[in-house]
Amino acid sequence: MVRVPRVVIAAAASGHGKTTVATGLLAALTARGMTAAGFKVGPDYIDPTYHSLACGRPGRNLDPSLVGEDLVAPLFAHGAAGAQVAVVEGVMGLYDGRSREGEFGSTAHVARLLDAPVVFVVDATGQGRSVAALLHGFRSFGAVRLAGVVLNRVGSDRHEEILREACEEVGTPVLGVLRRAGAVAVPSRHLGLVPAAERSGAAVDAVAAMGALVEDGVDLGEVLAVAHSAPPLAVTPWSAADAVRAGAEETGSGQAAARDEAAGDRPVIAVAGGPAFTFGYAEQAELLRAAGAEVVHVDPLRAEALPRGTAGLVVGGGFPEVYGDELAANKPLRDAVRDLAAAGAPVAAECAGLLWLARSLDGREMCGVLDAEAVMTERLTLGYRDAVAVSGSVLADPGTRVTGHEFHRTAVTPAAGPSPAWAWRGQPAEGFVQGGVHASYLHLHWAGQPGFARRMVRAACA
Numbered sequence: 001m002v003r004v005p006r007v008v009i010a011a012a013a014s015g016h017g018k019t020t021v022a023t024g025l026l027a028a029l030t031a032r033g034m035t036a037a038g039f040k041v042g043p044d045y046i047d048p049t050y051h052s053l054a055c056g057r058p059g060r061n062l063d064p065s066l067v068g069e070d071l072v073a074p075l076f077a078h079g080a081a082g083a084q085v086a087v088v089e090g091v092m093g094l095y096d097g098r099s100r101e102g103e104f105g106s107t108a109h110v111a112r113l114l115d116a117p118v119v120f121v122v123d124a125t126g127q128g129r130s131v132a133a134l135l136h137g138f139r140s141f142g143a144v145r146l147a148g149v150v151l152n153r154v155g156s157d158r159h160e161e162i163l164r165e166a167c168e169e170v171g172t173p174v175l176g177v178l179r180r181a182g183a184v185a186v187p188s189r190h191l192g193l194v195p196a197a198e199r200s201g202a203a204v205d206a207v208a209a210m211g212a213l214v215e216d217g218v219d220l221g222e223v224l225a226v227a228h229s230a231p232p233l234a235v236t237p238w239s240a241a242d243a244v245r246a247g248a249e250e251t252g253s254g255q256a257a258a259r260d261e262a263a264g265d266r267p268v269i270a271v272a273g274g275p276a277f278t279f280g281y282a283e284q285a286e287l288l289r290a291a292g293a294e295v296v297h298v299d300p301l302r303a304e305a306l307p308r309g310t311a312g313l314v315v316g317g318g319f320p321e322v323y324g325d326e327l328a329a330n331k332p333l334r335d336a337v338r339d340l341a342a343a344g345a346p347v348a349a350e351c352a353g354l355l356w357l358a359r360s361l362d363g364r365e366m367c368g369v370l371d372a373e374a375v376m377t378e379r380l381t382l383g384y385r386d387a388v389a390v391s392g393s394v395l396a397d398p399g400t401r402v403t404g405h406e407f408h409r410t411a412v413t414p415a416a417g418p419s420p421a422w423a424w425r426g427q428p429a430e431g432f433v434q435g436g437v438h439a440s441y442l443h444l445h446w447a448g449q450p451g452f453a454r455r456m457v458r459a460a461c462a
Contacts, residue, residue, distance in 0.1 A: 002077040002235055005227035007147075008041075008111040008118045010090040012134060016123040017152035017178070019047050020210050021218075022089035026054035027211025028220060029085060037083035039076065041110045042091035043384075043405040043443060045279035045317065051089070053207045058282040062088065064113070065098055065105040065384050065403055067448035072113045075283070075447060077237035085227050088116065095142055098384055105384075108144045115233065117147035117226050119175060124163055125153045132166035139172065147226045148175035150218060155180060175226070176218030181209070240283065240290035243450035266294045267311040267460035269346075274299030276327060277352055279317030284446045287453035288314070293460065300356070304332040312346040312436075312460035313337065315353030317443055320361060321376050321410065327356060328364040341369045341437050346394040346459035348452075349439040351408055354431070357439050358412060370432050370439060374412045381406050387442060391419040391433040394459045395452045402449055404442035412441075 009022040022038065029036045038051025038059045043066060048059025060079040062072050080086040090107030097106035111118050120138060122131055131151075139146045149172050154160050160177050167174050214220075269288055271280070277300065285295045296307040301323060306313070320327055327334075337357070341347050347357070347369070355361050357369040362376055389400040396402070404422075421431025421440040431440030436459060446452050 001232040002080075002237065003232045004037075004077065004080045004083060004086050004230075005224065006076075006080070006086040006088065006114060006116045006230045007223060007227040008088045008090060008107060008114070008116045008144075009121060010094040010107045010111070010118050011121040011123070012138065013093045013096075017121045017150075018089050019050065020152070020178070021119070021121050021150050021176075021214065022047075022087050023050045023054045023207055024210035024212075024214030025087050025218070025220075025223065026051055027207050028215040028218070029087075029224075030055045031211055031215070032220070034084045035082060037080040037086045039079060039086065039088040040091070041088065041107050042105065043407070043445075044091065045281075047089055049278060050203065050207055051087075053203060054211065057083075060282055061445070062110050062114075063105065063445060064109060066405065066445035069113060071238060071447060072110060073233055073235040074238035076114055077233060077235050078239070079282075081237060085224065088114065094118070094120070094138060094144070103142075108142050111144045114230075116230050117145045119223065119226065120146050120149045120172075121152055122149055123153055124151050124155075124159065128159070128162040129166045129169075131163055132169045135167065135172045136170045139170070146172065147229070148173040148222065150174075150176040150178065152178045153180045154178065173222070175222050176214070178213055178217045181213050238283075238447065240286040240450075243447065244287060244290045244454055247451040248454055265461050266292055267457060268296055268307055268309040269293040269312040269314060269456065269460055270296050270298045270307050270310045272300055272313070272315040272353065272356075273297045274301050275318075276301055276320050276323040277316055277318035277356075279350075279352065279443070281445050281447070284314070284316075284453070287446050287450055288457060291453040291457040293453075293457045300330060300333055301326050304330060306333070306336045306340065310340065310345075312456055313340060313348070314456070315347070315349040315356060317350050317407070318352040320352045320355050320366075324361050324364040327361075327366065334365070334367045337367045338369055341367075341435065344436045346436040346456050347438070348395060348456060349437070350443050351406075351441050354412060354439040354441060355410060357432075357437070361410075369437060370417065370434070372412050372414060372417075372432070374410055377409055377411050379409065379411075381408050381441070385422075385424045385442060387422040387424040390421065390423050390429050393421065393433040393438040394436050395438045395455060396449075400449075402442075402444055404444045406441050407443065408441060
């Protein structure tokens with residue numbers, strides 16, 4: 001049994017203040033000396049960067065679509081290990097899931113999988129007693145426990161009084177009231193909020209402002225009481241080592257894996273990071289280490305060489321289009337990446353990584369590993385994809401089925417190489433498999449496919 005006090009922060013829609021409340025709670029509770037853990041429902045990479053700043057430990061994602069229902073609670077228990085309280089920030093509206101599957105993957109779905117109470121954030125701008133109807137509707141619609149409400153963007157004392165009376169009418173406790181505050185605003189651009197890693201001191205200040213706002217306006221004692229009302233979870237925490245071991249046994253590579261470990265081989269796998277490549281799930285590096293790799297992070301904006309002994313490279317998502325000039329100027333590293341790929345080393349690239357490996361991005365020279373050109377567009381490509389591997393690669397055998405997520409405003413020409421990476425319903429094949437390189441727009445959560453890490457490490461040992 002796993003005993004972690006926990007609360008899910010939800011709202012009627014995006015933009016109502018979930019990130020402010022969740023991040024502010026993490027910051028305020030941490031400032032009080034508590035060990036807090038932050039989570040985000042869905043595939044979003046950016047909000048967890050603010051959670052991490054607020055509580056000093058990795059922000060993690062809980063996404064049934066990417067990893068399956070059965071892994072949500074184990075991944076939560078793993079990420080919350082040692083924490084005194086966990087705060088789970090929802091996605092979109094409380095009941096908004098995958099469009100064709102109703103509520104699947106929604107905040108409500110994850111709250112049920114975690115048996116966690118929900119604190120509902122209401123943007124009170126422009127409404128008074130109508131908030132009672134809103135709360136009544138959300139309380140009666142589904143099967144989650146709506147334990148209280150935080151009223152956000154309240155304009156005045158009189159406004160607060162009206163709202164409190166409305167909440168009392170429908171028996172919903174008011175856990176906090178937040179006044180309108182510009183200091184907590186986080187700037188956005190073409191793919192949403194600007195990641196914390198890009199804002200440096202400004203992000204620290206924004207998180208501190210969120211913490212102060214919540215400390216002043218939310219009854220933290222009541223929120224903790226709600227969190228402590230969550231029952232113990234009958235679940236075994238996820239383990240990267242167990243996941244890799246199970247994956248090796250399923251594929252029949254267990255004996256070979258044991259021989260690798262006995263030989264003491266720990267190939268160096270570099271993982272791109274820094275402001276240009278901020279999109280990644282913490283479990284990926286944990287799986288690579290469990291599979292036997294030495295994981296070393298590299299910032300392509302600053303490092304002029306790959307880490308010593310690099311035998312493999314992972315490049316996740318991010319915003320290379322924002323840092324195109326700096327990436328283009330770093331010719332020594334671009335050459336090193338091209339040489340690594342030419343030598344047949346395993347290279348796994350997602351979205352931003354795909355753009356960096358291309359010949360150019362908006363006319364600026366990139367690594368040239370792939371014979372492709374990338375450009376920014378006006379069109380947002382967004383959504384889950386149930387994909388199948390078209391070509392055998394360092395990550396997957398042909399026919400391997402995965403669920404991933406696309407999120408970009410760029411286009412690559414051609415969209416696929418002679419050996420494409422993935423295909424999904426209604427779309428031509430996309431991505432590139434050449435030698436040890438696997439590059440695609442598709443973001444994947446490796447906890448749902450732990451065999452990827454084992455294959456990557458074995459290829460790096462070859």
